[in-house]
Structure formats: structure tokens, C-alpha cells
Amino acid sequence: xxxxxxxxxGAGRLGGTIARSLNNLANVVIIDKNKDKFNxxxxxxxxxxxxxxxxxxxxEKNGIATADRVIAVTDDDNVNIFIADVCCSLYNxxxxxxxxxxxxxxxLVEERVNCICPFxxxxxxxxxxxxxxxx
Numbered sequence: 001x002x003x004x005x006x007x008x009x010g011a012g013r014l015g016g017t018i019a020r021s022l023n024n025l026a027n028v029v030i031i032d033k034n035k036d037k038f039n040x041x042x043x044x045x046x047x048x049x050x051x052x053x054x055x056x057x058x059x060e061k062n063g064i065a066t067a068d069r070v071i072a073v074t075d076d077d078n079v080n081i082f083i084a085d086v087c088c089s090l091y092n093x094x095x096x097x098x099x100x101x102x103x104x105x106x107x108l109v110e111e112r113v114n115c116i117c118p119f120x121x122x123x124x125x126x127x128x129x130x131x132x133x134x135x
Contacts, residue, residue, distance in 0.1 A: 005029075005066050009053040009083055010073040011037040014099060014116075018071055020044045026069070029062055053083055056090070069095040073116070077102055084113045 004026045008015050011032035019030045020043050028046035032038065035050035051058045053072070064070070070087045072080040080098040087093040096113045100106055103117035 004068055005063055006069040007067045008071045015073045016041045019046060031062060054079060064091050067093050071097045073099040077105055081109055084109050088112045
């Protein structure tokens with residue numbers, strides 16, 4: 001039985017901010033290859049693990065089998081897509097979010113995964129601001 005477990009892969013600015021926002025709502029573990037990134041996590045009291053999230057044994061050790069939500073926000077689109085595919089196909093995680101720098105890759109996963117595309121979000125914001133200026 002699952003119990004509101006969240007795994008965040010990528011301890012950069014976005015991953016750290018998401019971890020802090022979920023810290024009181026869920027059991028959160030944040031994973032990153034670079035353990036130095038954990039030093040920058042302020043106001044986060046959850047679990048941290050340094051390791052390779054593309055290693056299935058490492059993911060299993062860190063609770064992927066009982067995860068309710070996986071959020072992959074590394075700087076590598078291909079890693080994020082791979083993690084999403086593993087979570088869907090092997091572990092039946094229902095709630096998956098990934099960051100994609102190249103929004104054209106969204107079509108590879110969008111039927112199964114929630115995509116966060118900073119380029120698209122920035123463009124949308126620009127267009128809304130521009131529309132507001134022209135009124």
C-alpha cells in the first residue's frame with residue numbers, strides 16, 4: 001500500500017524548491033548524483049540520497065516501488081524521459097512530472113507524464129504580458 005511517498009530526482013533550484021513545498025505534505029526523498037547540491041537545500045528536512053537515478057537497484061533501494069509521485073527535474077531531458085518511462089512501465093507510478101528543456105520532446109511522454117517545459121512557460125508569460133501592454 002502506498003503512503004504519499006514522493007521521489008524528486010534533481011536537487012537543483014527547481015528540485016529543491018519543489019522538495020521544500022512538499023516537505024510537510026508527503027514523505028519526500030530528493031536524489032542527485034552531485035551530493036554538493038544538498039548543501040544548497042535550505043528549509044528542507046526530508047531525506048536526501050546521492051546516487052544515479054538511472055540505476056534501477058538504486059531507485060528500488062530508495063522506494064520507487066512504493067512511490068506515489070516521481071518528479072524528475074535533472075538538467076538532462078533524456079534522463080528525465082528515461083526515469084519517467086521506468087516509473088510508468090516497471091513501477092506503475094501514476095503521478096509523474098518531468099522537466100523538459102526541449103519542449104519538442106513532450107510528444108514522447110505526454111500521454112503518461114506531466115511535462116514542465118520552461119521554454120513554453122516563458123513564452124506564454126511573455127505573450128500574456130505583451131497582450132496586456134497592447135490593451
